[in-house]
Amino acid sequence: MSETKRIFIAVVGVGGVGKAFLGQLEQLRERLQKQDPPLELRLVLVRRSNKQILQKDWKALDIPKVLAQLDSSNERCPPFEEVLDHLTKAPSKVILVDNTSSEALATTYPSILQKGISIITPNKKAFSSTHDLWTSIFSSAANPTPFPSQTRETAGYIFHESTVGAGLPVLSTLADLLATGDQITKIEGVFSGTMSFLFNAVMPSLSPSEGGTFSAEVAKAKSLGYTEPDPRDDLNGLDVARKLTILARLVGLPISSPTAFPVQSLIPKELESCSSGDEFMQKLPDYDSRMTELKTAAAKEGKLLRFVGSIDVASEKVQVGLEKFEPSHPIAALKGSDNIINFYTKRYGSNPLIVQGAGAGAEVTAMGVTADLLRVIRLLH
Numbered sequence: 001m002s003e004t005k006r007i008f009i010a011v012v013g014v015g016g017v018g019k020a021f022l023g024q025l026e027q028l029r030e031r032l033q034k035q036d037p038p039l040e041l042r043l044v045l046v047r048r049s050n051k052q053i054l055q056k057d058w059k060a061l062d063i064p065k066v067l068a069q070l071d072s073s074n075e076r077c078p079p080f081e082e083v084l085d086h087l088t089k090a091p092s093k094v095i096l097v098d099n100t101s102s103e104a105l106a107t108t109y110p111s112i113l114q115k116g117i118s119i120i121t122p123n124k125k126a127f128s129s130t131h132d133l134w135t136s137i138f139s140s141a142a143n144p145t146p147f148p149s150q151t152r153e154t155a156g157y158i159f160h161e162s163t164v165g166a167g168l169p170v171l172s173t174l175a176d177l178l179a180t181g182d183q184i185t186k187i188e189g190v191f192s193g194t195m196s197f198l199f200n201a202v203m204p205s206l207s208p209s210e211g212g213t214f215s216a217e218v219a220k221a222k223s224l225g226y227t228e229p230d231p232r233d234d235l236n237g238l239d240v241a242r243k244l245t246i247l248a249r250l251v252g253l254p255i256s257s258p259t260a261f262p263v264q265s266l267i268p269k270e271l272e273s274c275s276s277g278d279e280f281m282q283k284l285p286d287y288d289s290r291m292t293e294l295k296t297a298a299a300k301e302g303k304l305l306r307f308v309g310s311i312d313v314a315s316e317k318v319q320v321g322l323e324k325f326e327p328s329h330p331i332a333a334l335k336g337s338d339n340i341i342n343f344y345t346k347r348y349g350s351n352p353l354i355v356q357g358a359g360a361g362a363e364v365t366a367m368g369v370t371a372d373l374l375r376v377i378r379l380l381h
């Protein structure tokens with residue numbers, strides 16, 4: 001066998017997605033170790049909000065045992081810049097996996113990339129906050145968006161497939177459409193696993209006796225790992241707005257922020273001032289009748305409520321909110337946490353290219369991150 005090549009992996013965030021990613025990393029590590037020439041994926045950092053394990057001597061952490069080790073570790077988190085300084089001294093390439101929803105970490109991506117460290121992440125914050133940050137990230141990365149037409153070899157690569165539609169091939173499909181010269185005219189569909197789950201459960205049919213209460217289904221979506229760490233970030237429409245911002249920017253629209261277009265919030269006005277997600281969840285059942293009223297009104301028109309988003313490229317119009325659909329409509333017929341993303345393009349004409357499937361959940365999201373890991377590995381070797 002030829003000499004083993006090596007890539008160092010640094011994981012920040014070990015919640016639902018981070019844990020599932022570590023499981024997939026272990027499987028991939030075993031596979032790549034056996035290929036010829038072997039490639040070693042060596043885990044050297046795991047970090048959560050209040051503690052970390054960093055291998056200063058670059059020795060491999062044992063992935064199946066690392067979470068238990070982290071639990072019992074006393075190593076507090078130094079500022080991330082210190083960790084980054086150490087990672088830049090690695091004897092081989094480093095890939096940082098950001099499995100958090102931290103905006104603070106997201107704003108450091110440009111400097112991480114400039115240091116030659118690649119990033120893979122399901123965290124939407126970096127790509128859907130200010131347009132300046134977006135520009136800064138992709139002018140720092142080795143793979144400028146929307147597709148690598150040139151490379152800056154000393155910089156790191158960045159991929160973020162799971163920021164839209166979790167592991168579904170949404171960004172890679174869009175990149176292929178653009179790279180092969182198609183023109184996107186419209187993107188529309190259901191972009192939130194949480195919202196899909198909620199409306200499929202609260203209003204599965206036109207029958208008033210079917211469907212759970214809104215607050216109980218929100219609690220279920222949270223326990224299934226579909227919601228953002230704070231479910232209000234889903235219910236206020238911002239999570240979908242962030243995904244549409246990312247897609248619109250990839251298409252070339254200079255969207256300034258995810259609040260720059262109409263976004264419907266499902267948070268009752270009275271609960272906008274809740275100081276915590278827990279307080280919000282406790283009080284939400286008091287407002288279930290509001291959703292029942294909306295549901296009843298839609299059913300009178302013979303329609304089902306669904307939470308959707310759209311980008312009209314020519315008019316640069318982006319919008320997010322509730323709409324009503326005939327029960328036979330593909331959007332109304334979704335199941336579970338499924339997303340559906342319709343790409344209308346010049347080549348595909350009036351029959352869109354459709355990507356559909358689970359749009360939230362730890363394993364399917366981690367799968368998109370692991371697929372991004374493979375993309376970076378291919379570019380590095």
Ligand SMILES: NC(=O)C1=CN([C@@H]2O[C@H](COP(=O)(O)OP(=O)(O)OC[C@H]3O[C@@H](n4cnc5c(N)ncnc54)[C@H](OP(=O)(O)O)[C@@H]3O)[C@@H](O)[C@H]2O)C=CC1
Nearest residue numbers: 013014015016017048049100101102122123229360361365
């Ligand atoms: N869940 C899903 O279905 C999907 C999630 N995503 C995205 O994936 C990301 C992770 O989601 P999920 O796993 O569900 O979230 P969780 O809340 O389960 O996990 C978040 C993890 O990040 C850690 N963390 C938060 N802030 C920091 C920080 N500043 N430094 C270090 N660690 C930090 C938390 O630490 P601690 O453990 O100490 O709290 C926790 O381990 C989010 O950006 C989310 O939007 C994208 C698509 C689908």
Ligand SMILES: N[C@@H](CC=O)C(=O)O
Nearest residue numbers: 192193194226227228
């Ligand atoms: N909270 C999000 C998770 C994936 O991005 C969702 O429900 O879609």
Ligand code: NA
Nearest residue numbers: 161164166168
């Ligand atoms: Na995706």
